[in-house]
Amino acid sequence: MFLTLTFPLTKFINLLLRTFMVHQLSLVSTVEHGYYVQTVATLKALTGLQSTQNIATYNLVTKPHDVFKPKVEAGKVNQIEQYYMKCITTWDEDTGDIEKPILKDSNTVEASRLFVGDNNKRIWTLQISDIPVAGKNQTCSAQTIYDSTLVHHHTKVVDKVEKENLDQFEFVRNDSFLQFLSDLGYDVINQFWLKGVRFFHGDIVIEIFKVFIRDDERQSSDNAIALKLLDESNTFQFKAYINVPKATDVDAINQGTKELLKLQDFLKNLVKLEIPDRIHMDSRVSK
């Protein structure tokens, strides 16, 4: 009895005792609002999916609090860098269909304030991405992503400290996720919301989404933040990517690249898939 009980579990543990370092291959583009319906119809036909998967996330952009001043020694190259980190959670409110354009005058999109009151049940993914791989003759962007997901947190009660710069994001001090972030050494410097749909085509994930940012000019209802589109022309972002579970798996990376190029060719009359500028994807904190 003992064996039957423990064996599947140990097998399961072995399955999990692995590190990932996701290697993401990607191509990006934009879709004008007027072409959205056509694009979705084409992708439905391509992927054979009847319904799309809705994606909606709330993202915090964080930066290390401390200044990093490594000792400079002759002949020694400093490899340690500081990185910006993204904290991602789900955005659960229903904000209507993204098919409809959001106009400046009739915009009612809001997100509730997460950090008011006790909201300890929220799950957060911490994510740091490397700058995409450099090199000539690249056919797609390739970068390593480190993800770690927090499922529960608990903080020793601290006295409430009023901090002026926190006011800007209207965070309440006693939320322990923010306390955790600050104990870890990170400050929240910006935030954005993302909403869209996604398709699956083999190993390729295709995402079409809009990015929202905080709208300070508009009055919001209680306990909510008024949002506006980052790109007010209502243009959608288009991203096709493959996550290769291991950065060292060259075969899978080559295969994935081929598949992405096939998709690029297939969709060439609809969207022009391009390699994103790697310099804009540099997550290192500049000195």
Added chain:
Amino acid sequence: MVSAIILVSNATPDTILQFHDQLLNELPVLKGNWNFSFKIFRNNPYSIPPEKALELLQSDESKYLHTWSPSYLPGTGVALINKSSSCVFSQVIAEEAGNENVEFTIPDAHLHQGATTGLNDPFDYFVAQKLQSMWTQRQTVKGDGGEIYELENERVIIRTSNVFLHGVFKGLLIQIEIPSITTADATVFDPVIQRYRIPQGRICAEVLDPNLLDKYGDLCLQLAEILNF
């Protein structure tokens, strides 16, 4: 649940065997083996708070980050920062776990709404790889050959493990858990220690917040206090 950690640092093979025999005499329910890894990170001294960055070459603070991954929580790691903030990280998506009884999983919606790639790294690996400018790994403590005993009809759980620091034996770790008690009180362990004749050693039953107990955060704090070589 309340817990306490005892480290018997002068344990010999004899005392360990004797203790296991005593526990077996109580007819416990054996819950299998376990092991753990416990990592100690210290703040990188070259990361300096901005207000002191001009005058100091190295930070004058000293802070610690501890991570603990016990094998009985598959795919899960507990982290404790500065002995005040604790958190649990999971690599398992709920639908991946299926019918396996896994205590901490990432809800399916978190993956489906695009908040995670679904390929999560353990938190200690994440810190060691990407947060080196803030935290540098100092020590790795490993627990091997652990046994789990469930006694008195699940009233008391005792986990034992041999502790090694970089391969050197450091003692016998005894973790006592009493699931039914929900208020922090270090005296509840005295009868258990007497009854099972637990060998003498350093004991820690501290908790992060006596008003709000946190099973794994408190255990991690106790380990941080005890496995401090």
